Amino acid sequence: MNKWMSAEAAAASIPDGATVAITGSGGGLLEPDAVLAALETRFLQTGHPCNLTVVHALGVGDGQGSGLGRFAHAGMVKRVIGGHWVWSSAMQALAESGQIEGYSFPGGVIATLFREIGAGRPGVITRVGLRxxxxxxxxxxxxxxxxxxxxxxLIEIGGDEYLRFKPIKIDFSIVMASSADDRGNLSTRREPADLDIYAVALAAHNSGGKVIAQVKGKSAGHVPARLVRVPGVMVDVTVETPAQRQCAISDYDATLSGESLGETADPDMPEGMRLIVAERAAQELGTNQSVNFGFGFPGAIPAVLAQQGRGSEYWGSVEQGIHRGAMLDGPMFGTARNADAIVPSVDQFDFYSGGGIDITFLGMGEFDQEGNVNVSKLGSTVVGPGGFMDIAQGARKIVFCGAFEAKGLRVQRKSDDSLEIVSPGSVPKAVKRVRHVTFSGLQARLDGKEVFYVTERAVFKLDPLGVRLIEVAKGIDMQKDVLARMEFAPLVDEHLLEASIAH
Structure with a gap:
């Protein structure tokens, strides 16, 4: 029978060496931080629990110590398996220095793995992540x-290659919901997303483990069965947390949870280089297409489309399970006001990896002569792919968005729409070989995908022979500003060569 207890008592029930799965996504979505904070306090005071294994699908935390950061102490964890690491620089440092074992897997694969663990199946067998x-x-x-x-x-089925991500026994799952009744039934009715709460709880319960649920309070009266996201049979401990917030920007906003519609302000328009890249990338979107927008540079595209009056021309979605609505950017990426639908992220990743979107706009840390892209490890810092790999695997068309160079790059658009490079970047992003292959150009060619690389000064396309330069921005010298600043020589479209000779 489900028990109500304090966060401190719940934390005390987790022993050394346990494997702990947690829900959450950036901006405080479904982040059970009161329980995680109690775990952190207990470890700092007593040294226990120690040697934990922590598993999470998406980025959890605020970058200031919450979420995954609660575990980021030497000795508290021995292993982390994560989809996105960027919300805890302290945990990134532990992995970088080799003080913990670290794995970075696709976010959708991890979310699906929770479901497969709970179902007793042999892990996740998928094409996501090949090469x-x-x-x-x-x-x-x-x-x-x-x-x-x-x-x-690596396995082979019917002559085709697949990856098998092996199942893991989950001892404890720590999840967050809006409310619970005395039977432990959890509702996420007031949350901006459902994420993988059911799958995370299922993985622990059916592994013989325990489920700890943090909620804002007890359900007031009857909760309609349709609004119960996790049935009480799967919940062992409930922690009431009256101070729990809906997300980082709101105690409670019914337009974020989809419970009611409301007026929305015009989205904040991007500026500078983000605007330049977003405007060019938006040209690749057709009408009536199913589209995904990734984090970073691509997060600016919905605002550009809205300004252009194209907001109703496409069906947008993000991996947190949000469909349409006024998408939020920045730390609240993954939420929307007045969404059409909010589905579990596990189901959303099935939609993506199976080919449910026509086009995706994704970030780009660096790209190379084979068309590979890296967003998961920048320098020696682990970032993780989040949902990037799951989305790219299923999309028919992929538009990577990013700056041409890093560290110090400043550009300015003149009144005649020509581009001026005020100061060049000191770190090239068009490299001979990416440090981490988050996206495989070879696999994309084998799968027949249409792939573009959009920067502020040039656009490239992946074709059967390699990466091809197809467009140079007005005011940019192709040889001096593009080719001479790349670590590899791309193919160059014939019309650009002719224009260069004529010039």
């Missing part, structure tokens, strides 16, 4: 030298 850094031939998702166990294997 990328999670493929055993390229490291198997391991982040450092102390990480040695193989959690992914």
């Amino acid at each position: 990328t850094f999670v493929d055993p031939r390229l490291g198997g998702g391991k982040l450092n030298a102390v990480t040695t166990e193989d959690l992914v294997e």
